[in-house]
Amino acid sequence: MSKIPGPYFDELVFSGGLVNESQLQKADPEELSAVERLMNEFESHEGQEKEIADRYMEISKESKNPVVKFLLQLIIADERKHYEITHAMLSTLKGSLTWSRPKDAIHGLSDDLGDGELLKLTEDFIGLEKKGVTEYKKLVKESKGYYKDLFGLLFQSMIRDSEKHIEILEFLRRRLKEA
Amino acid sequence: MEKMPVTNFPMPEYLMIYRPEWSEAEVPASSEVERLVDEFEFHEEKERELVCRYRELVHEANNPFVEFLLGLIVSDEEKHYRVMCAMLSTLKGDLLWTRPKDAIRGLADLPGGHGELLELTEDFIGLEKEGIGTYKKLIEGSEGYYRGLFGMLFETMIRDSEKHIKMLEFLRERLKEA
Numbered sequence: 558m559s560k561i562p563g564p565y566f567d568e569l570v571f572s573g574g575l576v577n578e579s580q581l582q583k584a585d586p587e588e589l590s591a592v593e594r595l596m597n598e599f600e601s602h603e604g605q606e607k608e609i610a611d612r613y614m615e616i617s618k619e620s621k622n623p624v625v626k627f628l629l630q631l632i633i634a635d636e637r638k639h640y641e642i643t644h645a646m647l648s649t650l651k652g653s654l655t656w657s658r659p660k661d662a663i664h665g666l667s668d669d670l671g672d673g674e675l676l677k678l679t680e681d682f683i684g685l686e687k688k689g690v691t692e693y694k695k696l697v698k699e700s701k702g703y704y705k706d707l708f709g710l711l712f713q714s715m716i717r718d719s720e721k722h723i724e725i726l727e728f729l730r731r732r733l734k735e736a
Numbered sequence: 737m738e739k740m741p742v743t744n745f746p747m748p749e750y751l752m753i754y755r756p757e758w759s760e761a762e763v764p765a766s767s768e769v770e771r772l773v774d775e776f777e778f779h780e781e782k783e784r785e786l787v788c789r790y791r792e793l794v795h796e797a798n799n800p801f802v803e804f805l806l807g808l809i810v811s812d813e814e815k816h817y818r819v820m821c822a823m824l825s826t827l828k829g830d831l832l833w834t835r836p837k838d839a840i841r842g843l844a845d846l847p848g849g850h851g852e853l854l855e856l857t858e859d860f861i862g863l864e865k866e867g868i869g870t871y872k873k874l875i876e877g878s879e880g881y882y883r884g885l886f887g888m889l890f891e892t893m894i895r896d897s898e899k900h901i902k903m904l905e906f907l908r909e910r911l912k913e914a
Binding site: 595598599602605609612613616620622623624625626627628631632634635638639642645646649650663664665666668670675678682685689692696699700703704705706707708710711713714715717718720721722724725726728729732 | 772775776779782786789790793796797799800801802803804805808809811812815816819822823826827840841842843845846847853856860863867870873874877878881882883884885886888889891892893895896898899900902903904906907910913
């Protein structure tokens, strides 16, 4: 296969993304339409994320109760982030498809990540997050029953976040090890 | 003498510091609550430190992909810090009979009955569950793209949605009780 010239070819190929090598070899229009279909799905999902965040926002504005507002604000912050992430993924896909570099796309996956220091720090943070989970679990027990279990609920949600952070850091660790 | 309809009086918020199942003898001495305040304070400081360390790492990473991933964590950690501060203020406020501005209030005066908010809460639980189904489909559809980055990001969204369901279920229970 002859190498397709282009400034971002290596990034696109080595990121294992849209134009992974097998797709390039095939250069199959069906593959392209599959990517376009995925892009449409992402687009539709991006719209849904925005709609949900707006609906939560409406209820939060309408509610006069501070605890309801407090809980909804926590959810809204996540929903807004989901919208931003979906938007970034969509831009990344679009950029790969049109050989452009949208500003809000995710870049750098194929950059040189071979930094031993960063790998070590990532390991440290995985350890810190795991320790954090243990501490939150202790706090869930100790604050059981307080404020009709509101504190327990909040600590449980922090545990879920920390587990999420561990998944993100483990993903980063794998990429750093590959680099 | 007519018996006072106790149930019509909402429990004062400061009393919610105690577990509902505690009898008078079991109500903890203020020292127990103070110990919890100390622990929360310790943890609040740790959250603050963690946010600072993550921010430093983001700054040092000098790679947009690493910054993107760590940025997702930093925003959560900042939220944890704010939630810890709010919980601590709530505890302190009840211990000192004060009303700090950032304390969490309103648990005692949730709108009663099975009104609109309860219905909306049920609707949102349904939406979040539907959302999880959509994320799972998107994970399948984007398998292998960008070395699994998209799949991992959708997994994090599933975790968030599961968290939202727990929060909404909590709210539903409290609304039903009100």
